[in-house]
Amino acid sequence: MSERTKRKPGETRDKLMNAALTLVGKGRHFTSLGIREVTRQAGVVPTSFYRHFRNMDDIGLQLVDELGLVLRRMMREARANVLQADKLMEESVGIFISHAQANRSFFLFMAQGLAGESRAIQEGIRSEMRYFASELANDLRRLKLVDHLSDGDLEMTCDLVVRSVAFSLTDLLGVSAEDEYQVEQIRKRTTRFLQLIFVGAANWNNKRS
Amino acid sequence: MSERTKRKPGETRDKLMNAALTLVGKGRHFTSLGIREVTRQAGVVPTSFYRHFRNMDDIGLQLVDELGLVLRRMMREARANVLQADKLMEESVGIFISHAQANRSFFLFMAQGLAGESRAIQEGIRSEMRYFASELANDLRRLKLVDHLSDGDLEMTCDLVVRSVAFSLTDLLGVSAEDEYQVEQIRKRTTRFLQLIFVGAANWNNKRS
DNA sequence: ACACAATGTGCACAAGTGTACACATATCAG
DNA sequence: CTGATATGTGTACACTTGTGCACATTGTGT
Known part of the structure; x- marks a missing residue:
């Protein structure tokens, strides 16, 4: 009462x-x-x-869990907004950047944790990234954009995508969110990275065997 | 005397x-x-x-300088050993992995510094990576393997290569050097990443305009 | 309403930390 | 050899840190 x-x-x-x-x-x-x-x-x-x-590691692990929620939200928004395939990468990178800026601290924590000193936290973050990559693979398969790739190759491609984006994170978090020019540079470069990777994926089978 | x-x-x-x-x-x-x-x-x-x-940051900066030397040594060895283009990536990844294991602590320091709390150290490591990427671009151009790429596109490709390898570093440093199976997995995956990127680079101009 | 569990507080203490200062010793230039 | 300078040592002090313990307050199930 x-x-x-x-x-x-x-x-x-x-x-x-x-x-x-x-x-x-x-x-x-x-x-x-x-x-x-x-x-x-x-x-x-x-x-x-x-x-x-119990200790600092403990609170770190719980932060990893919350980080998971942030990432899911981001994925949901991406799925809702990215409709046509041609703008797929620009849109995705844009959504990623805006989420990274809105949850700056979370993503900083994530970037730090990848090389942190707690094996458990490290593993937690790595696991979130794997999950993210596999969801991305599902989406791409559902959109019928990558029919020519085997499951293994698709997984690898998505893994590389997620890593590249995660690395761009460290670029992004190094500049202030107000520095629009720098942010724009990072956006462009990240987008081109992804395009390069997907051009590679599109021509993958031609090369192999 | x-x-x-x-x-x-x-x-x-x-x-x-x-x-x-x-x-x-x-x-x-x-x-x-x-x-x-x-x-x-x-x-x-x-x-x-x-x-x-003067303080811990200072010693960190000096470690970055020494890290630079380690990286140069690695590049020199790569240049000496990678002769034929077809094995280029396997060889390079192999050299990288063996150096990373021989100088484990240095590379750990590097991986940590990328998201560390000292802006100066962060910038130092980033700068080493840029240098590495530009040297790589020079080498590739010298080998006449990428004539179809503009300078900007080549630079981007090398940047992505260096980032991908750097990220693999965190995988590698997470497993013990004796766990040969895991190391082998990482080697294979990293090599495939690079192959994927270069397939992308090879077909880049076809796509763009 | 009441007892119990969960949660918050104050106090205490041993251990560790950065760093200033004065002194000892080694190296080197003349 | 002789002084100057660079480098290493010992002591000291004010702070911070993690954490144990007893006690106060709050929320909840019955």
Whole structure:
């Protein structure tokens, strides 16, 4: 009946995760964050941390899960907006860039985690990327754009696409979102990368065997 | 005239840089290393650090320079060994993998630095990669393998190649060098990535306009 | 309404950290 | 050889860190 409860369940938990993300967004590296630092940023007493997480690795893993949600949202939007095949890559790259900017901290966290020091987090992020690549392969097959490729080759192509885009991420996160010129450069280059890859995929079978 | 001096110039400096590298090799992330930790590993008193470096970023930058040397050595070996064009990619990937394993710590440091928290180190590594890509472009042009590509397109292709290989690095560094099966998988996949890219490059002009 | 579990707080402490300062020793130029 | 300079060492201090413990507050199922 209490109209407004002073303490919602999981409130501090969210505050802590947001705090960690905020610090990452400010340029700190996740691996170098400490428990006290995070709780301070969250405006919470240090010991509260242990009510929700065992250690920093733990909070990292939970951030990976949330990262998964962000990626799914992005995929959903891409599927909804990319209708005609000819603009496929420009559109996709555009959607990717706008999501990366809207969730800057999340993507920073992702880029860091790929070479982070926690094997578990690393594996988590890698797994998200694999999932993303396989969904991409499904979509492409459904659109009948790549009938000439074997399943294995299609998977490889999508893997390379996802990697290339992920690498562009580090370019993108290195420039401020306001620097429109630089962002535009990155957009163009990433798009061309993808086009190059798909030209390769289109002519793949001719070469092999 | 002293046959053996007890203290060689720059000896501690090297010990410190090796110590930092060793710690990175052991799985620690460079950004999370502290001055005391490094000096301890080097078997040196903490204050000695300041005789050679201003702070951790400084030592990181000097490591980037040494990384440059490692990369040059690798390029030289590649140029010497890759003679016939048909085996070009297998050979190159092989050389890359063996160098990456021989200098594991250096390449770990490189992979970490790409998303590290020091803008300067990040920029340094990025610059090494650009240099590498442009040298690759020179070599390819010299071998007359890519006459149909404009300078810009060739540069882009090489950029994508370098990025893909760099990303494979994170795969490679994630498995132990003794796990031959996994290493072989990575070798195959990376080679196929490069082949795909070059098939794309070979058919690039047909597509564009 | 009540007891219990979940969550938040304050305090404490040992350990580790960056770095300043004064001093010792080695190397080198003249 | 002699001083100057570069390099290494020991001590010290103010802070920060992770985390254990006892206690306060809140939310929930019955």
